[in-house]
Amino acid sequence: MTLLVGLTGVALTAAAPASASAEPDGGVVLIGVPGLRWGDVEPASTPVLWHAADRGGIANIAVRGVEPRSCAAGGWLTISAGARAEPPHGGCGRPPRPRRDGAGAVVPGHPDLRAHNAATTYAAQVGLLGDAVHRAGGCTTAVGRGGALAVADSSGRVDHYRDDVGDMRAHDWKRCALTAVDIDDLTHGTGGRAAEPAGAAGAAASRTAALSRADRRVGEVLARVQENATVLIVGVADVGRPGLRVTMHLGPSTAPGYLSVPSTRRTGLLTLTDVTPTVLRLAGAPVPARLTGASWTHRAPRPEERAAAIERLRERDLAARVARSMVAPFNIVLVGGQLLAYGLAALAWRRCRAERRGLVLTATRYVALAAAAAPAATYLANLVPWWRAGHPAAGLAAAVAVADVAVVAVALAGPWRRRPFGPVTGVAAVTALTLAADVIAGSPLQADSLNGNFSLVAGRFYGFGNLTFALFATASLVCAAGLAGPVAAAGHRHRAAALALLIGGAAVVVDGWPGWGSDFGGVLALTPGVVLLALWAAGRRVSARPVLLAGGAGALLVGGLAYLDSLRPADSRSHLGDFWKRMLDGGAGPILERKVDSMLNSLGNVWLTLPATLALVLLMAFLLRRDGVLGPVFRRTPALRVALLAVLVTTAVGFAVNDSGIAIPALAALFAAPLTVTTALAVRSADGIGAPGVPEP
Structure with missing residues (x-):
């Protein structure tokens, strides 16, 4: 019994592994591409994403929300709350179009979103991410509907808002500690699903075209952000059948490697609720103790070359x-x-x-x-x-x-x-x-x-x-x-x-x-x-x-x-x-x-x-x-x-x-x-x- 107690003390008080060093203070840019999986990332069809995968940490991310198949609105709301969240009445349509209010915008129906998710068994606090950034003295910028859902505070307000990446000016990328960008090309259509022509060939052609557009828009963001900014690319939701989605972590101090997080203890696998604490840490804001996720770190360098590493995540x-x-x-x-x-x-x-x-x-x-x-x-x-x-x-x-x-x-x-x-x-x-x-x-x-x-x-x-x-x-x-x-x-x-x-x-x-x-x-x-x-x-x-x-x-x-x-x-x-x-x-x-x-x-x-x-x-x-x-x-x-x-x-x-x-x-x-x-x-x-x-x- 003495030996067992001794072993218990040694094991339970062991020091935690050292975490990755903090990123340089150039702001955090969160790019959400609902539906993006590693099977989509190819050198010919998505060259921007393919080359980005060799610049930093990569992983699969489990985007399961309240329902088995997550939708874009639910994914962005989960990032907002740091807990599984969903639109009211199980709706899976496109996120609501924000209402312009000066330089910023207000998300329509935000009080209903908060009330509905606070009453679920997950008690998700929609607006937590935006509130935490504000309490730390920062501001938020959103591009697109999903970005506004993610970074709006508890009142539903985003400090700065643009409808599209093309509307952003050079100084817009420098305004705030956190910028969220919605690249929703894969989710256009009713109910958050990609619009698909009749037949498998037509559906494949439609998805290939959508991937090409999304890749170009990601390239526009990467070309315009500050050099010392930290960029997170996340496939925030499912499109069609449930699956694991893409995550990339790009920054001046990051090296190619797999991402790891204590919540899964599996190298190369994250969860959507890990995005919120990671963004807050990188933005210099305190991470609330009530969050179920954890901030991810790098396990670099990875032993495989880029193609082999991506293939492992696909598998x-x-x-x-x-x-x-x-x-x-x-x-x-x-x-x-x-x-x-x-x-x-x-x-x-x-x-x-x-x-x-x-x-x-x-x-x-x-x-x-x-x-x-x-x-x-x-x-x-x-x-x-x-x-x-x-x-x-x-x-x-x-x-x-x-x-x-x-x-x-x-x-x-x-x-x-x-x-x-x-x-x-x-x-x-x-x-x-x-x-x-x-x-x-x-x-x-x-x-x-x-x-x-x-x-x-x-x-x-x-x-x-x-x-x-x-x-x-x-x-x-x-x-x-x-x-x-x-x-x-x-x-x-x-x-x-x-x-x-x-x-x-x-x-x-x-x-x-x-x-x-x-x-x-x-x-x-x-x-x-x-x-x-x-x-x-x-x-x-x-x-x-x-x-x-x-x-x-x-x-x-x-x-x-x-x-x-x-x-x-x-x-x-x-x-x-x-x-x-x-x-x-x-x-x-x-x-x-x-x-x-x-x-x-x-x-x-x-x-x-x-x-x-x-x-x-x-x-x-x-x-x-x-x-x-x-x-x-x-x-x-x-x-x-x-x-x-x-x-x-x-x-x-x-x-x-x-x-x-x-x-x-x-x-x-x-x-x-x-x-x-x-x-x-x-x-x-x-x-x-x-x-x-x-x-x-």
């Missing part, structure tokens, strides 16, 4: 889009394939001859084991660059299939395969170890995996997301029960309890450690399950009181970790430390409200709620009836029953304290159900059921 965008689009097909195939396989197996059992029934049992057991290994395979698939395949979706499917076979091979390779619960324990161990190693390494396998952290969702980029937690917790509990079970059966109860606590405690630490899992709700949910396992392994009676006490201990543990994490510098804190700070500042209310709202809304997803509810009802029925369908299985493998009980407790708490809600027990059931089927079939095979002359139980 990450492609991987993000393909992985997100494959989630539903994967889960449909996984669940539907199991139901079909089990149905065919039942039919074959009834119709085939007695001597062939053993083969049916074996084949069905392998199918169930492969289904249980599939979630882990979705993460292991990211060990290979499947996105470089000629057909990335097929490449992803092939990578998952190969990884699945590898996990099953490990589960069936060792001496543990001879015990009914052995292969199941093997799959659980591989799953838990894979996820633990990944999160300790910075979550590279979770990045845009089929059950991981999706860049396009922009919810979590490191640590354990809710779905990954559900899988990790279930696998850890099953593994702990599977390893402690034989020790307890041999009469070594104290050793079994120690083993269960060791594995379960390690899982809690990995899940809650700020530099690893950084999962507040996960510690609350997993701790009672671990204590339940330890009580069973020790031969103690399992009751509600110690489990509830364990939940309280989990709350104290995660609270202590959050407090220690909050003592670190802001650019090295995790979600835990940020949440603790917000509780002290009184800003945790909107976060909790948003999470509760999201959790309750998850119940409206019929495709998750119905299967999860059915699985939980069946699980309760099986666990409470020792003489039920699974009675013989539980008597042969008591570790299975206690593992399922622990999973049930953990997922029930996880449902209540995490914003993914019903998705947590749904994913746990997706893993636990085939493990249970595998064990049940292994018990039947071990008892010789299905062999000639052996009666049914």
